[in-house]
Amino acid sequence: MSHRSYAVIGTGAIGGYYGACLQQAGLELHFLLHSDYQDVQEHGLIVESPKGNFTLPQVNAYQDAAQMPPCDVAIVALKATQNHLLPKILPAVVKDNGIVLLLQNGLGAEEKVAEILPSQQVIGGLCFICSNKVAPGHIRHLDYGNIKISEYTPNYQPCGITESMRQVASDLESAGIEIALGEDLLLTRWEKLVWNIPFNGLSVVLDTTTEQMMADQEVRLLAEQIMQEVALAAKTAGDRLISQTYIQNRLEYTAKMKPYRTSMKIDYDSQRPMEIEAILGNPLRAATAAGAHLPRIQMLYQQLKFLETKNRSD
């Protein structure tokens, strides 16, 4: 059992699930909460999962990062739309030689974390998980759950497998979470975008689930065409190669997934801000600036921006 302590910033579908698994495995956890603070302080965390349901009646819950002890590892699992809060939160919750594990989708966040905490290690983690928060402090894990982690370096130069990565992987594995170690964070981020751009985006625009999209031949083709544009963007903006095999595997994985309302759709349905800039805007701007022509991703971005404005003004 490791003696590393963990701060969880953003105790929702992702942070709540992984944090609860770590505490259930015996690690020391500290959870930062916002609207769910009172509930979790009183009732703890509830996890439903096909791997087994469990409840943590008592957790270290905080509503103010300044009250939290500096931890060995901070898991950042806020929505990317909340990242403007990090400059205030992070310095308080991570030890000087600590690690930040950023469990977020999209492009562009590690640079900002590294600016806030220049002496700490920053690891990016891409979660392949279907998980929703169904009530305050109540997480419903539906399917999958593996994480691919890679360490961030300036300009995303691949840096191999580091000691920080091994420590974090060891803790997560002790909690029953499958971890893959990646040597190239930027490639992993682009690979994740291959799924997130089409399926998050189209699920909102078409008001639908992954299952309905994959069952419709028009939308299945459109999703694949968008995936091809993401691969082009990865090549143009990041000089990273996404193979045709990878794209086909993602399509097959999606077809076999349980029916799933994507995280962007859940945010939209709840009239919360969507991660449009992290997932579509930043990759689109980076690749367009590098010369790529991405009409479908741009159109999806335009449609989502319109729907967000309309949704939040209703």
Next chain:
Amino acid sequence: MSHRSYAVIGTGAIGGYYGACLQQAGLELHFLLHSDYQDVQEHGLIVESPKGNFTLPQVNAYQDAAQMPPCDVAIVALKATQNHLLPKILPAVVKDNGIVLLLQNGLGAEEKVAEILPSQQVIGGLCFICSNKVAPGHIRHLDYGNIKISEYTPNYQPCGITESMRQVASDLESAGIEIALGEDLLLTRWEKLVWNIPFNGLSVVLDTTTEQMMADQEVRLLAEQIMQEVALAAKTAGDRLISQTYIQNRLEYTAKMKPYRTSMKIDYDSQRPMEIEAILGNPLRAATAAGAHLPRIQMLYQQLKFLETKNRSD
């Protein structure tokens, strides 16, 4: 006053409005109706219009084309999704030397009418009108109303201004309708598609009106980008040139229009079939076969096909 008789096939927002105007001007009209037959037979037609409201308490209403007298002109104003009915209807309602005026959007219908009636003249008319049917036999004309007509010839060879066009124009003008005579039907059809493809399509996908779309900078740009693709399609598939000036004029016209729910949106909201194939599918297939790359129009088509399937299975 002309003595030409008119059959109106499809007495809805378009056929009902123009037919009522012609009868109000003193011409002989015969209206084919389906679900509204009983209402119109009993109560006639009601037209609300900024040009003046009027009621026609008595009209010649039919629910069976076989009961109608052969007329000098048949105005076809069915939804394009109903064109499979024309082989049964048209031979009964047009005189041997008569004229068919096809008031429909999209590509591909004139060829089929000419096959059904090889000895009659076929004129295509593109209506620039905001008009809705708000109740059985009750038409609300909101804005505009001009029609551009051109005669159909095999392969859409431009054929100049014909005598049939002059006759139809004269009758419609006597009813206060502004008519433009075009020498090139195919160009006029593609020009109309420049508006119909983006605004009909996006109004359904984004659940919105023309006003909201034009007020949003992302969607205004997207609409213009789709217009550029329509211009490319017109060039590639039809060797027709749509100028940048035309595109800018259409955008300005749309920005100045009264807030308008497009006809495709009205069909969608009523769970009726949308004119996806006439407006998007046929132009897309023609231009793609000719070598054009139209990612945005294809994406809009794919989205609409999905939404139609979902809408009609609800």
